[in-house]
Structures are given as structure tokens and as C-alpha cells.
Amino acid sequence: MSTTLPTRPLDSAPARTVVAPVIPTRSRLRPLGLGEVRITGGFWGSRQSVNAAHTLSHILGRLESEGWLPNFDRAAAGTLPAGRRGREFSDSEVYKYLEAAAWELGRRDDVELERTFRAVVARVAAAQESDGYLNTEFGRPGQQPRWSDLEWGHELYCLGHLFQAAVARERTRPGADDGLLTVARRAADLVCQVFGADGIAAFCGHPEIEAALAELARVTGEERYAAQATLFVDRRGHETLADIEWGRRYFQDDVPVRDAAALSGHAVRANYLAAGAVDVAVETHDDELMESLRAQWARTRGRRTYITGGQGSHHQDEAFGDDWELPSDRAYSETCAGIASVMFSWRLLLADGEAAYGDLIERTLFNVVATSPSADGTSFFYANTLHQRVPGTVPDPDATSPRASSSLRAPWFEVSCCPPNVARTLASLDAYVATADAGGIQIHQYAPAEIRTTLDDGREVALDVATRYPSDGVIRVTVNEAADEAWTLSLRIPEWAEGASLRVWSGDTVTELAAVSPGWAEISRPFRAGDVVELELPMAPRVVVPDPRIDAVRGCVAVERGPEVLALESVDLSDGGDVGEVVLDATTPLAEREGRVWATFSGRPAATPQWPYGEESAKASAPIQSVALVPYHDWGNRGPSTMRVWLPTV
């Protein structure tokens, strides 16, 4: 599983095109895409290889067997309405598969995958109607009329994912003759016609198309698409959609985007919308909107985000809770919300260049995105609880699972947005590693990687990143091109990395850089080929205390090591213990041995069947044991278990 598949070589200078999911027309930082950065192994490289070797074909198999891809064939054959299978948004999973495959084909030459990709595109294209409309759930005799259910129909949402697939394809294989971009453009033209300034003055219940239209505009040069994205963002928040039991907040139609104080409502929708709103703010020079989005990001991070980076506290409406409402056991923390949060943060990072955005991205990648797929890449968490109270059951591999109630990863869900979302994220992950600006290169995420780009002044820069991060904290960046004039290598020092150290080897000279603290560490010099910048991040396990306003975890601490949140899993307790019955002995320091972090726990006195509120009960007294914690992203891989991230100290 951990073999890294061979990837395509990086672009040769100077005719580089950026091959990335987000390419703003203006930004503080310029994204370095798949042509300029290549993850070559390590934690993320291994996951990318599993994604390529197993996840993509697993998804395609399910798209076929569940009937979601055959829906397109039936649509083309005119036999759809009676036989359609899947939920109203199942088309989007096909498009996310295409996007994932497109990015993967940007990383690697794979004749078989290319053939499959083209075959799927052909089936999709065959279902498109003559005016550009494309959706298998609506519009045919026997189906609901087009655009008749904007609240729940997901038609524009599905098209958004279609556009993102087409953008990925055009960026990774410009001018490919498979027809996907044409399909997307025809659909986008219809959207602009139907929902334009003189059209239906509404928008989709599930945001997604906003960011997709902005990117389709960037890739095609069609400004109408960006204008349509702006219309969709501006129309939102004026109570246009029908009210529902959970209120219009569910689909962010309660408050205009620019007037919101924090993300709220359905957590995936909120983040997709925010990502699209950043795109709109960038394209329209809307500084007021941008400032509001920055503030919303900060408040959401500060009061509505789990320690894992996960977002969404409600099962009922898959939604954010109020400020400080972050229950561990009912954490929804949907995998797709984590991915959507990365999309929002990444756009702000490009716009502003603040290291804090990269901090949240790293936390979310390691503790939400990496948590979802199993080691073999063929089963997934949809929700990512922080506290599993009962061991649950092993999902039936041949069935679709309830999305959020199983305690173990499941191969597929009736609502199966997460697996292909993970796949497209991993396949494009190279693009989130580094950026450039006029003065140099910024490294945001640490992984073994090659980086090769041309700075604005025409200088070639080539770097090689070697690291076993997060196994250890040493990151070595070797400069492979000499420069006469100084340029700046900026390294993100994570918010948890107080005490990081940084040194530069140049020939026989070692320079220790003083005062490296969280934020950006910048090394400006005329680098020589062979110079090595070595960053060492402190990897001792850390005891972390929550803000006391987070009621759900009062009296608890968590343990982190590097970017990884750790968890206590019952399979590591003696005697089939239960994580609900132990108390952390906070007086005994954490230990590291056998490659794991160990903490000390005592047991609680046995529960009585009495009324559970009254006098202070006896303190923990049962035998003390030393227990190895598990990286949260690895939990649930050893059979049914109970698990908790927050460890009670009382």
C-alpha cells in the first residue's frame, strides 16, 4: 500500500502553466500547482498512492453498481424516470469522481485511467440535453420540472461539481479532446441564461456552483460565469428559498453573506459558499465582502471548530451550532465539511498570505481528511465523532451504510459525498503545499516534495523537501538552483510549534536562526545550489486545554503531537476497558516509547444504578495503567471500539 506510484516529471521551465484547483486573477500568493510541486512520498504521498491505486476504482465500482453512473445511460436512452436510482444529488458523485481522476491524471500518466475517464465523460455527455441542461433527476416526463425545487433539488450543486471536473481536466490536460469542457460550458451557458440578471432571481439550496463558476470563468475567460457567481452570492440571505423546520439558516439564506458574523447552518454548504464568496470578492475587488469573510473565518475557527479542525456540531441539520457548542459525542464534523473548510482557508491564504490559514488547513488535513479513509482506501467515515461511546458494529461491505451512525468506516453510503470528495482532495493535494510571490517561495504544508518554479523576475528556483513529518519534526529543504540575488524562502511555523529551530547549511557554514516562532520564518539570501535549510519542529507530545467556554469538554485535556491530535481507544486499555470509565492522571507526564505516546489513567469506581445527581461521588480509585494513545486519524482500524479525544482529569 505504501509504495508511491511513479509520477510525471515537473514542468520544464519556462513555459509553466499553473495546474491547481484555485487560480485567482489577483492574489498575494501565487499557487504552485501540480506542474510545479510534486509530493514524493511520506504521510501524504502514501495516501495519494492508495487513493490512486484503490480508492478511485472503488468509487467507480460503486457508481456503477449503485446505478448512479448508469442513470446517465438511461437518460441518454430515454428510459430514465422509472428506473432512476440514488438520491437527487447522485450525479455530483460522478462529477467528483471525474475531478479526482483528472487531478490524478495530472500527477501520473495512466493509460487505463485515461481510457476510463474518457468513457465516463462520454456517458455523461450523452445525457446532456440539446439546450445544455444536464441532470438525471429533473425535467423529463414523469420527473419534476427543471429548477422546480431549488431548496432540495441540488441541480446547480451538481453542475458546480461538473464545472470543477472540467476545470481540473482543462488545467491538467489543456485542450483534451474528450469534450468535458464543452459539456460544462454548454451547461454553464444555460445557467447564465436561466439564472442571469433577467432570469430566475434565486440560487441553489446547496452552494457549490459559486466557486465552480468563478474557476470556470478563470479557465475559459468567460466573464459571464464569474458574473453569475457574483449574482448567486449576492442573492443569498434575503429569504428567497422556502422556510424549513430548521430555518433558512440551514442553506445560508437567513443573512446576506457580507452581513454574517460567523459560518452557520449546514457546515458543508456554509464553507462552499464562503469559498465561492472569496472568489467573488477577489474578482470584483469587493473589499468589504473580503473583510467580512476574514472575520467569519476567525470567529468560526475561534468558537465553532473542533480541535481536529472538524466543523459541524449538529446531526439533525449537519450544521454548525452556536458559539462554543462543540459536543464531542455528537460531533458531526463531516468529512466534506473539513474539505470545504480547507477550500475556504486556502482561498484566504492565497489572498492574504497569513500563516494561520495554513495552520487550520494542516490541522484539518491530518485530523479530518486523513481520518476518513481506511488504510486501504476503500471505506470511509462520513462523520468524524470525537467520542465514540459504544463500540458499534462492523458495516456490511455489500450494503450502503447510514452516513453518520456507524462507528467504523463503511465502504459506501446512501449519501456518499465524502468518498469522492476525499479522492479529489488527495489527488490535488500537491497544489496545497507551496506558493510563490514576487520575492520567493512559501511552504505551507510539510511533505517530501519537489518544488520547481520560476520567480516573477524570471529566476528558476528548485527545491527538494525531505522529511519524515509527522513521524519526526525535521524538515530539510535543499536548494537545487543557485541565485545571485537574494530571494526569500518562507516556512510556516505551526501555531503549536513554540520552540522550533531553524538553521541553514551553506557549504561548511551553519547558521542558526534565532527566534523562530509561530507564523512565517523567512530566510532571505542568495541561495547556492546545495544549500540546506533545516527546520526542526518540536514533536514532544503536548497537553492541550480547551477554552473554558466549551462546555462539552470542561475538566478535560487533549493530547497532541505535532499536527496530530491523539485519542484514547478502548482496544488499548487492558481487559476490554471502556474509555468512559477512566480518568487521566494529569500528574504523571506523558511518555514516548515504541513510537507511541503513553498516558496514565486510573479507573472510576463502578457505576451504581442510582439517580445520577446528588452528593459528590467517590474519586477515581481503581488501578492505574499506562496506555498508548493513537493518532486520531488512525482510530477505528482495529475493530469495534470506544474512543475519546478529550480525556477527563476529574
Add this chain to the structure above:
Amino acid sequence: MSTTLPTRPLDSAPARTVVAPVIPTRSRLRPLGLGEVRITGGFWGSRQSVNAAHTLSHILGRLESEGWLPNFDRAAAGTLPAGRRGREFSDSEVYKYLEAAAWELGRRDDVELERTFRAVVARVAAAQESDGYLNTEFGRPGQQPRWSDLEWGHELYCLGHLFQAAVARERTRPGADDGLLTVARRAADLVCQVFGADGIAAFCGHPEIEAALAELARVTGEERYAAQATLFVDRRGHETLADIEWGRRYFQDDVPVRDAAALSGHAVRANYLAAGAVDVAVETHDDELMESLRAQWARTRGRRTYITGGQGSHHQDEAFGDDWELPSDRAYSETCAGIASVMFSWRLLLADGEAAYGDLIERTLFNVVATSPSADGTSFFYANTLHQRVPGTVPDPDATSPRASSSLRAPWFEVSCCPPNVARTLASLDAYVATADAGGIQIHQYAPAEIRTTLDDGREVALDVATRYPSDGVIRVTVNEAADEAWTLSLRIPEWAEGASLRVWSGDTVTELAAVSPGWAEISRPFRAGDVVELELPMAPRVVVPDPRIDAVRGCVAVERGPEVLALESVDLSDGGDVGEVVLDATTPLAEREGRVWATFSGRPAATPQWPYGEESAKASAPIQSVALVPYHDWGNRGPSTMRVWLPTV
């Protein structure tokens, strides 16, 4: 509002019939119904008067204006399918109104209410079909076929409420010529025919009809009805109903009733089913089932019940959570679940005579049932959160409100089960005050009341209870009939009442009874007319600590006074404070003055916009203030506010 309406005199001896919601054919304790117990004022008498004077007419008005009662007229006129309004269970609200009115007419003569009652019965009866079928949502041309959606259709559930209304009527006005009992019998006969041993081997997704059939059997002598209840209970738990996303646990079809370890799934359904299962166990002498139900009650009380007595931790499926999963801010604690829990506990209390059942009933009555209605009886809480984080908005009095997301009581809901459920409970509350057995009288709930009954040996007993409980803890029981031989007056000493005292005045003699502790205090003697038993319960406010396994409230305490749980409400804080920003100073004792309980709080340092997990933050430091707590059942009556029951001490 607090004027007590004049009630009918108690029955004259000896031809008493029991006028109570539950009359088991065998039980340890014999219920004393509305003919033998009359609440005469005080906390509950005042609520009964508001219920009679305002709530019943409020409900009837909404049943008319929402179209739920006119649905019956349309059904009779054959114009229903196109114009039906309301959810699939809206018929049941009409039946619960009838039940409430029937009990009220058992308490009080009211010509106007009697006329209204008969008119509503006539409209219901007109809609019944020739074979006894009665439901406005199913079975007509253009509607779904009868019994075609047992998971969600609520047809049998609605009939259960019809039967309970007919039982209430027959017990309060035996042989009334309004026809309601006939309507119920015809429907019950159809149910036995369709779902009997040779019929459809299934049951209703929403339990309710089980307890109703058992009682209808008791009131009519038709054993077929009890047998049908037994069939429904026995069939459950074998995965007969279709699976749903939340699993069959939602409607208790995952595990047979007798094999369950605790109540689980939808909290109202679980309690209604458990109540019906007790009835079945009693009627069929099924000791195994009975023992299982006792254990389920104990585990549910010990691990799945809020300090208020509320049950149900999930908004998503209105369900119990796992053991110890009791979030304050997402407490669902549906009013109807509290009422259903009282129904379950009451049946066990009659069967076993244990004081603990009365403890939970008292807690639930004071802190769930009394919390739901506003002081004027025309708006209601559907869910009863223990922590309101944001002030919310005042509901539109002319609209129906979302059931669980408003922070203030609302006049009506799309799902409006709670208002008529509160009404029928308050109107029959007299029946939950006291019981009798061969040796004497047991008083379970303390309220000003008259009690008059005949013991098994033919002796007349008449008592008068005088108390201002829970304003103070003195309960005076005056015996109004002399007895030559000893009989036993048993008084429930609540589980919180350590240090209660009890004395008996007989003529000039005062006898102090030693060692009164929680459980039953029994006074056995040949009482003389005029003897007074005085119980004094300790009413000093108590600081209560949760079991440390309840993660959601670790590091917090609650304050109780007598049977009332108290809460901190933001309107009592200075400067429009927020209950999320204060810390209880646990070193300062609680104080009582101006009729309220005062606690001391300090403020937290202002929240920063930073990542909320890291180093220990500064301790509370802001100015200290003394704040009056509010009885939980009174919160939300002074405009939008934030509120919390559990008070953080760190």
C-alpha cells in the same frame, strides 16, 4: 389566573367507581381517581385552573383554525383528500383534546365544555367509516391506502389516542350518550380484525395504542382488546418495520421489548411502549417482561435522564442517546417524553409500590410538565433545553413554530403533540396524588387536596392535605374520619429529602417520629378524627453534583430546592450578561432572600478570537456578583434570554 375553579364534590361512599387513567386488574396499589382525590389549590391547582380556563379553549381554537378538526367534517362530506391540512398525525390532537376535556368534565361541571365536547365527538363520529375505520389521512380515493405506511402513518397511534379519550369519558361520565365509546369500540374491533392473530403481523411505528387497548379492555371488559395489545407488544423488536437511516431502534423494532436493557430510540415512543408493556405484563402475568421493564426503568433513570427528569438527548431523531449522553445545550427533553415517562413510572408504581417511581414522577412533573406551558397556558415549550446559548426570538403568535428551535414558548407547532398532552395530564393530575391498598393510603405527590375513599375492609377514610409546597416544605394531613383499628398512612419522602421530619398531633399529644429517611414514611395507628400528620421536608437549596460519567456537565453543579431544579437566566445578571460568561463561586454558600435563591458568580476574562485550544487560560477574574436563580419551570417568561441549569465551577 391563580383562582381555583370550583370542582365537583368527591363521590359519596360507598358506591365509588375509580375515575383514573390507569386501572390495572391487579396491582399492589389501587389508584384513587378523580372521584376520590381532588387537588384543591396550590402549585398544581393553579395550573389546573389555567388549563381549564385557557388552555383547552386555546387548543380547540387552533384545532379549528389549522383545519385539523375540519378535516373530520371534510371526511364526512367526502371532500377531504384535496383539502386535508396538517401532518399525518393531526387527528390525534383532536383526540387528546377530547381526553383532556373528558377529564376536566370529571373534575368540574361545565355546561359549555360539555356541549363543546359533544359537538366535537359528533364531528369525529361522522367521519368514521361503516367498518369502523377512522383516519383523515388514509384510505380514501386520492389518499394512500389504509395501513400502507405503518412506519410513519400513525393510524394506530391516532386510534390509541381515540381510545384513551373514550376511556376517560366512560370513566368520568359512565354511560354518557355521546357515542364516543361506540366510535372507539367500532375502531378497536376493526383493529383486532385487521391486526389480530390471523391478520397483518405488524404494528404501528409510533407506539401508543398498546396502553390504550389495555385500558379500553379494562373499561369495556373486552379481553380481545387486551389480547391485541399483547400481540402488538410481542411483535415488536423483530425488524418488521422498514429500516430507516437512524435504524429500527427509532421505533423500538430493533430488540424485543423483553430483551432491551434500557429505553432507546425515540423517547416518546419508547416510554409509551414501555407503559403499554407494563399493562400487558400485568394482564398476562408475565413476570419476566415485568422484571425487564423494571430494569429498563432503572437504567434509563440512572444513565439516560436529565436532572429535570427530561428524556431524549438527540434532536435528529428525538431519541435517547447512549448511556451518559446528556448534553445540556442539545437536550431535547420533549414535553411529551416527560409525560410518557410519567405514564411508564406510574404503571410501575401501581404494580410495585416503590417510592422511587413517585420520585421520578415528581421531578418530571415539576421540571418538565410544569415547564412547558406559559403562565397563561397558551404557549408551550416542545423541547426543554437545559442550556440556552443565544436569546432567540419571540415566536409569531399567529404562526406555527418550529417545534424545537425557538427559545421561547410558542402558541402552536406544526407538530403540536405537546399542548394537548399537557392539557390531558393536568386535567387528570388528581389521579396521580394518592393510592390505597388493603392497609391504608399512600400519598405520592404533595398538593392541597381532599382524599376520601373506602379501604378494603369497608372503612371510610377521609383526609385533607394542606401545604404550600413547594414554596415551603410543610405538609399537613388532617384525618377527618375516626377509625377503631389501625390503618397506615404512607408518605413518600423524596430521594433528596434527607433530614425530613414527621410528627403526629392527636388531641394534645404530639409524637415526633424518628428516622424519617427517603422512601416511605409509614404511620400506622387507629387515627382519630382531627389527628394531624405533619411532614416537614427540608427546603434549603442544595448543590447537586453529576455523576462524573456525564461528560456534558463535568466541572459543573446544579442547584435544587425541594423538587424544583433551579436555573441561571441572563435577565437576572447585571448589564445584560450572558450565562456563558460566568463561573459559580462554589466557596460562597447559597443564600435565600426575597423568596429566591441567590448564588455568587464571577465573570470570565473576555474571549479572544484565537484558536481555542492550547495553554491553560487565565482564571475567572471579573467582578463578583450575587445573582438570583429562577425555578427552571419559570424560565423564559421574561423575554428573550440565555439560560443554564448546570453552573460551571471552573
